[in-house]
Amino acid sequence: MVDSQYWWLIAFPAFFALGWLAARIDIKHVLSETRSLPAAYFKGLNYLLNGETNRAVEVYVEVARHHVETVELQFTLGHLFRRRGELERAIRMHQKLLARPELNVAQRQQAQFELAQDFMAAGLFDRAEAILTELQHTDYARQARTELLGVYQQEKAWRKAIEIAQQLRDDSHTYQHEIAQFHCELAEQAIARSQPDDARVELEAALTANRQCARARSLQGEMAIQAGEATIAIECWLAIETQDPHYLALIARPLLAAYDGMNRAEEGTRLMVRLLSQYPDLDVLDLTYERLMTQKGMDDAYAFVRERLRSHPTMPGLRRVLETHLLVAPDDQKADLEIIVKLLNEATREQSMYYCSHCGFKARQYFWHCPACTEWETFAPVRGQRSRNPQ
Numbered sequence: 001m002v003d004s005q006y007w008w009l010i011a012f013p014a015f016f017a018l019g020w021l022a023a024r025i026d027i028k029h030v031l032s033e034t035r036s037l038p039a040a041y042f043k044g045l046n047y048l049l050n051g052e053t054n055r056a057v058e059v060y061v062e063v064a065r066h067h068v069e070t071v072e073l074q075f076t077l078g079h080l081f082r083r084r085g086e087l088e089r090a091i092r093m094h095q096k097l098l099a100r101p102e103l104n105v106a107q108r109q110q111a112q113f114e115l116a117q118d119f120m121a122a123g124l125f126d127r128a129e130a131i132l133t134e135l136q137h138t139d140y141a142r143q144a145r146t147e148l149l150g151v152y153q154q155e156k157a158w159r160k161a162i163e164i165a166q167q168l169r170d171d172s173h174t175y176q177h178e179i180a181q182f183h184c185e186l187a188e189q190a191i192a193r194s195q196p197d198d199a200r201v202e203l204e205a206a207l208t209a210n211r212q213c214a215r216a217r218s219l220q221g222e223m224a225i226q227a228g229e230a231t232i233a234i235e236c237w238l239a240i241e242t243q244d245p246h247y248l249a250l251i252a253r254p255l256l257a258a259y260d261g262m263n264r265a266e267e268g269t270r271l272m273v274r275l276l277s278q279y280p281d282l283d284v285l286d287l288t289y290e291r292l293m294t295q296k297g298m299d300d301a302y303a304f305v306r307e308r309l310r311s312h313p314t315m316p317g318l319r320r321v322l323e324t325h326l327l328v329a330p331d332d333q334k335a336d337l338e339i340i341v342k343l344l345n346e347a348t349r350e351q352s353m354y355y356c357s358h359c360g361f362k363a364r365q366y367f368w369h370c371p372a373c374t375e376w377e378t379f380a381p382v383r384g385q386r387s388r389n390p391q
């Protein structure tokens, strides 16, 4: 009896010690597990913040290998692969995720949405379209439609783009500019197919969507010229003044040609002079100068640009004045003037480009649809102007 009592005396503390030890080992293991994950996360995050995506990916790939169960991490990694342009890896990652039976509905939809974006980035628009169409009936409906709008624009499927934009319109974004532009694209396609009646219908639809659509008026004018109706063309183009007069610069040349073709050249020139005095930023100074030079001679053209420089001093205006002065200057001044004009030309080169007010992309040519950021009507119709509505 005495022996067994002693045995219990030793056994109890021993059991406690073993339990304590076991608990410690377990807790230590658990702690190491939970600590290693956030530590690696932060390490990866640090790399990301420093712009070192390559090293961040290395860290996350390593963590993902040991923690296959962490779905969120797989999403992060897939996203990183796509951003780095490793589209095949991103696609594989998201396809693997989708194959997992334990994903809940929200995670499955997220994986589908990510995969659709991978396909878009890879230019596999039909596959992206198939997934996004499916997602239209889920919580991802709005995001899916926004992406679909991108797909249809890439595929130049303007009819479908109009349909989606109409579904997307709400108080925060009416899509009226985009819808009008899509109709203009359809009109241009119809013009290219020699189907002017279809083109006319599209242009009317463009103006119904957005009365201010200067591109639609501009195309209506072009069609009238092709049909030999110069008076109607002039009417269509002049209507742009009531929309946004700065777009007149884009059609000023054919507009003047229409006046010339009807023996109303003087009227065309007077119109340009009037528009310039009314809208000082209108980009028709060079054109008006050229016309004055040929119609009225150098004295009138020179007087005009000097007056313009005084009332509206700009660097391109100054260059134009000096260029004209060079023509009449005495021979001993010409060499100096030539150097000044050359320097001014270099200094104002930036002002001979059109700029996208959304992404800053610049081009010699005017675009209704920015080739860089794919936004619509973001190019100011005035060369050298970086914002769409300068004040």
Ligand SMILES: [Zn+2]
Pocket (backbone or CB within 6 Å): 356, 357, 358, 359, 360, 361, 370, 371, 372, 373, 374, 375, 378
């Ligand atoms: Zn842009």
